[in-house]
Amino acid sequence: MTGTDAQTVYAHLRGQILSGALPPGTPLREIALAERFGVSRTPVREALRRLQQDRLLAPGGRGMQVRSIDPHEVVQVYDMRVLLEAEAAGQAARSRGDADLMRLEGLLARDRALPDPDDATRTRTNLEFHSAVWDATHNAVLLDLLDRLSIHLVHAPRSTLSVGDRWTTSLDEHARLVAAVRDRDEQAAREIARQHMTTAREIRLALLREAAATPTTP
Numbered sequence: 070m071t072g073t074d075a076q077t078v079y080a081h082l083r084g085q086i087l088s089g090a091l092p093p094g095t096p097l098r099e100i101a102l103a104e105r106f107g108v109s110r111t112p113v114r115e116a117l118r119r120l121q122q123d124r125l126l127a128p129g130g131r132g133m134q135v136r137s138i139d140p141h142e143v144v145q146v147y148d149m150r151v152l153l154e155a156e157a158a159g160q161a162a163r164s165r166g167d168a169d170l171m172r173l174e175g176l177l178a179r180d181r182a183l184p185d186p187d188d189a190t191r192t193r194t195n196l197e198f199h200s201a202v203w204d205a206t207h208n209a210v211l212l213d214l215l216d217r218l219s220i221h222l223v224h225a226p227r228s229t230l231s232v233g234d235r236w237t238t239s240l241d242e243h244a245r246l247v248a249a250v251r252d253r254d255e256q257a258a259r260e261i262a263r264q265h266m267t268t269a270r271e272i273r274l275a276l277l278r279e280a281a282a283t284p285t286t287p
Contacts, residue, residue: 074112078102079119086125086135087220089189093137096129123220140277146221147270151263153215154199158246158262159255161205169205173247176201181240191230198243202262205250229272239265 082102085091102113117133120126127136161169176198183190196219203212230236242265249258 074108075115079116095135151266154266155259155263158258162255162258165205188231192228
């Protein structure tokens with residue numbers, strides 16, 4: 070067993086969970102994973118432990134399984150992201166460099182050019198854009214906090230970006246944010262980001278209410 074083995078297993082499983090390839094409730098067994106990755110059970114056990122620490126896994130009937138979304142926790146995460154995304158936007162406007170701005174402009178242009186992307190693509194590209202905003206703050210502590218919070222939302226069953234025309238309006242909001250960052254307008258950047266995440270929170274709440282009202286199949 071090597072650290073590289075455990076890191077490889079961890080990174081692969083984490084990516085599959087966040088992309089939705091391993092949906093909530095999926096069991097993850099040590100023996101099966103060890104055979105799949107061609108390693109011993111020790112690095113698999115370490116990878117599963119780290120995923121549990123990330124709150125992506127939870128104990129199941131016979132081992133670990135992909136953690137289900139807790140509606141109350143989702144609301145709490147959005148409440149925190151409204152605050153932290155606004156702070157990140159303001160700091161990005163103040164601290165961004167030319168390379169940061171070019172990256173944001175490039176990601177925005179890429180996303181606008183996507184021809185009707187599917188839900189998974191919208192989730193991935195949106196996170197890449199927000200991550201670029203966080204990177205532009207050059208604040209490692211803030212970036213770490215936002216990255217940890219985003220984990221709890223990325224593997225939600227459905228993205229808010231696939232509701233109605235939210236994808237298009239979200240890109241318009243991203244464009245306004247990039248303009249504020251370009252102009253180093255901290256106040257405008259904070260307000261745009263705050264409104265952006267507040268809208269996402271409202272849509273997520275509507276989705277949660279919709280799911281709660283939908284009868285489950287016995």
